[in-house]
């Protein structure tokens with residue numbers, strides 16, 4: 001597949017955009033480097049790059065594009081918003097409608113605030129939890145990404161009773177040392193962390209189904225135990241549902257799994273492809289936030305009619321009957337095809353899947369936490385990734401990023417993808 005123009009544009013980009021990309025995950029660094037593909041147009045389940053090549057898209061922009069690209073219902077909503085002014089700096093009727101829709105779907109979000117990104121939503125949940133509890137420390141699970149604010153870019157120390165170390169330059173050790181990191185799906189490690197730090201812990205930050213090192217569901221009882229142990233210690237439970245909300249059902253993973261947090265952070269899907277974040281939770285906790293309470297959070301762009309109306313339109317599409325059943329059907333078909341092909345070619349893979357989101361790990365060990373995901377063979381994935389790109393299949397350039405099926409994918413797309421997987425496995 002010829003991608004000369006992409007390569008040329010990448011050289012130009014390197015000269016003016018830092019690293020040639022506006023988010024590091026878009027670079028091909030994790031798959032051996034080189035020019036990322038520069039896309040020019042997207043429609044439904046497909047991308048076209050600047051050289052005119054077509055790809056079936058499983059990146060879905062790292063999650064938000066659950067209805068496929070340029071969905072007519074969402075495009076219409078955005079056009080109408082644009083024609084009526086994109087930013088008011090006042091209350092609007094659409095934000096009330098949208099908050100009501102979200103609360104109906106995720107009842108634990110008794111009061112809601114919109115902002116502009118998942119990063120902001122999580123960052124503010126932590127501030128609110130700290131304001132409410134009067135405590136400082138935060139417990140998170142290893143490998144889970146919660147945006148790029150200082151507090152959550154922290155890696156595990158060497159055990160549950162050791163404090164975090166910054167995962168990025170520019171983050172003070174004093175901030176990192178407020179974070180305790182424990183392995184996902186390890187109730188005993190969490191219990192130990194709470195035993196040591198519980199009295200100082202404002203909140204525990206949880207992706208109820210992990211979406212940031214592939215797709216990793218909680219073991220039965222894990223989330224229930226986290227809730228119980230955290231609450232016993234007086235700490236709040238914050239669900240980061242930036243990836244998970246409206247992906248597996250019309251609601252949060254919390255609704256699918258039947259566990260309720262105190263606060264929830266949202267993003268991605270709820271913007272219908274435009275920038276958005278939202279957070280919310282129990283009324284008395286949310287009442288910490290200005291103008292009602294002493295915790296400050298604000299935003300010039302927050303609740304802008306374009307993002308809000310795109311979000312409403314996106315949820316209207318997802319609320320149609322049969323949407324999540326179809327994700328399950330197509331996801332299961334894709335999973336079965338990948339497994340069958342891997343068996344036929346003697347390639348050891350693990351496929352983790354919930355509905356239309358799946359992860360393919362090149363490892364023979366089940367993946368249930370960050371360490372087991374890290375064990376996946378990155379070199380083998382890099383070769384697979386490039387073979388798939390040449391087959392016209394766009395995946396994320398990372399050995400454990402999820403593949404997302406959208407409402408635009410057809411059974412024919414899935415079958416074409418399975419055939420491409422089979423040819424790629426044959427060449428590995």
Ligand code: PMP
Pocket residue numbers: 062116117118119120122145146147148207211212240241242243267268
């Ligand atoms: N939380 C989770 C679980 C995420 O996956 C992400 C983004 N990948 C974020 C927070 C941050 O969201 P944003 O990129 O919109 O700031």
